Amino acid sequence: MKRTRLGQSDLEISRILYGSMGRRTSSEADRIRSIHAAIDAGTTSIDTAPLYDFGEVEKVLGKAIRDRRERVEILSKVGLRWDGNHGDTLFEFEDESGTRRAVRRDSRPVAIRKDVEESLGRLGTDRIDLCQIHHPDPRVPIEESLGELGRLAEEGKILHLGVSNFSGRELDAAVARAPSSHPVASDQLHYSLLSRGAERDIVPLSRRHGFGLLAYTPLEAGALTDSMLTPDRLDSVTRERSTHFRPKNAAAIRSVLSEKVAPIAARHAASVTQVCLAWLLHQEHVDGVIVGASSVEQVIAHAAASDLALEPGEVESIGQAFTSVDIDPMAGQDWRTRADHFVTRARRRLGRILRRR
Ligand SMILES: NC(=O)c1ccc[n+]([C@@H]2O[C@H](COP(=O)([O-])OP(=O)(O)OC[C@H]3O[C@@H](n4cnc5c(N)ncnc54)[C@H](OP(=O)(O)O)[C@@H]3O)[C@@H](O)[C@H]2O)c1
Numbered sequence: 001m002k003r004t005r006l007g008q009s010d011l012e013i014s015r016i017l018y019g020s021m022g023r024r025t026s027s028e029a030d031r032i033r034s035i036h037a038a039i040d041a042g043t044t045s046i047d048t049a050p051l052y053d054f055g056e057v058e059k060v061l062g063k064a065i066r067d068r069r070e071r072v073e074i075l076s077k078v079g080l081r082w083d084g085n086h087g088d089t090l091f092e093f094e095d096e097s098g099t100r101r102a103v104r105r106d107s108r109p110v111a112i113r114k115d116v117e118e119s120l121g122r123l124g125t126d127r128i129d130l131c132q133i134h135h136p137d138p139r140v141p142i143e144e145s146l147g148e149l150g151r152l153a154e155e156g157k158i159l160h161l162g163v164s165n166f167s168g169r170e171l172d173a174a175v176a177r178a179p180s181s182h183p184v185a186s187d188q189l190h191y192s193l194l195s196r197g198a199e200r201d202i203v204p205l206s207r208r209h210g211f212g213l214l215a216y217t218p219l220e221a222g223a224l225t226d227s228m229l230t231p232d233r234l235d236s237v238t239r240e241r242s243t244h245f246r247p248k249n250a251a252a253i254r255s256v257l258s259e260k261v262a263p264i265a266a267r268h269a270a271s272v273t274q275v276c277l278a279w280l281l282h283q284e285h286v287d288g289v290i291v292g293a294s295s296v297e298q299v300i301a302h303a304a305a306s307d308l309a310l311e312p313g314e315v316e317s318i319g320q321a322f323t324s325v326d327i328d329p330m331a332g333q334d335w336r337t338r339a340d341h342f343v344t345r346a347r348r349r350l351g352r353i354l355r356r357r
Pocket residue numbers: 018019020021022047048134164165188189215216217218219220221222225226227236273290291292293294298301
């Protein structure tokens with residue numbers, strides 16, 4: 001497994017990181033087995049968050065690393081809570097009793113401290129290697145949130161601080177206002193062959209400011225894997241909900257995977273999944289790729305992608321081929337849903353324009 005320093009910090013991470021978010025389909029024992037397989041394969045950096053399964057994922061991770069804490073780097077998050085009334089709603093969910101509840105952005109210093117202390121308890125550790133603000137919180141000045149993270153770092157409870165899902169403007173502000181003793185080490189963002197918006201604004205900023213980039217959802221939850229070439233295996237609810245798996249979009253993705261990626265994979269005796277991960281690792285601005293896995297076999301295959309050396313021409317041609325994939329976010333939806341989508345999008349755009357003035 002190749003390793004690298006995260007941005008300009010002295011935190012060393014594995015280039016493939018284990019994404020612990022997962023789905024509730026596997027047992028605790030299976031999850032622990034996957035985490036141990038990842039660590040044994042060199043995937044020592046593990047990304048998690050209090051939000052994942054509302055604390056349960058951190059608890060399982062804590063059990064898994066109990067006897068191997070010194071071998072791993074823990075990346076967790078702060079700033080999203082599901083048990084209070086403060087802050088803007090990010091999304092709503094139905095709890096086990098059928099009650100509708102909200103996940104809210106809350107990056108006030110008091111909430112951040114609570115998040116970190118609760119995470120340390122669940123993880124059974126005395127430090128978090130990288131603590132990331134999960135989503136920007138427009139109600140709280142960024143210097144207040146970063147200031148509290150700086151204080152937690154002074155106390156040794158976190159070692160480095162980062163952000164996630166920040167826009168270019170929010171990143172500029174975070175970099176400028178972070179405590180000088182603890183600069184922003186990284187931004188975690190959605191980045192894959194099918195999601196490349198970051199190349200326009202976030203990538204140039206990471207070069208200018210020197211923070212690292214951690215790409216999440218690199219396989220688009222399975223749309224950029226070998227399974228896409230055998231569609232009868234694609235049967236989960238999550239996938240039914242994702243637009244990438246709707247027939248029109250899936251056909252466009254499948255065509256590029258089979259015509260462009262599969263021949264390159266065959267040349268390297270690798271899988272399509274591994275080539276899609278390696279493509280991201282070959283982007284010079286990407287420090288690490290956070291991948292989710294539902295089996296030990298997947299974990300081992302993901303780790304091996306870090307050693308896959310693609311030719312510059314292959315990287316270029318894969319990237320180019322995906323620019324022709326035109327994903328219709330509303331594929332398969334009725335006209336009313338499509339209309340709602342376009343109105344909401346237009347409203348958001350107008351809001352952004354008005355805020356800039
Ligand atoms: N900061 C944030 O806001 C944020 C948001 C999202 C995710 N993340 C992080 O990023 C991590 C990864 O994201 P993700 O889980 O959304 O997406 P992902 O890594 O793109 O997809 C993971 C899923 O792809 C499928 N898969 C993986 N390898 C495969 C293979 N070889 N063949 C077939 N299918 C395969 C598995 O689903 P099956 O169960 O179907 O096999 C797996 O659960 C998360 O765990 C989390 O740590 C962060």
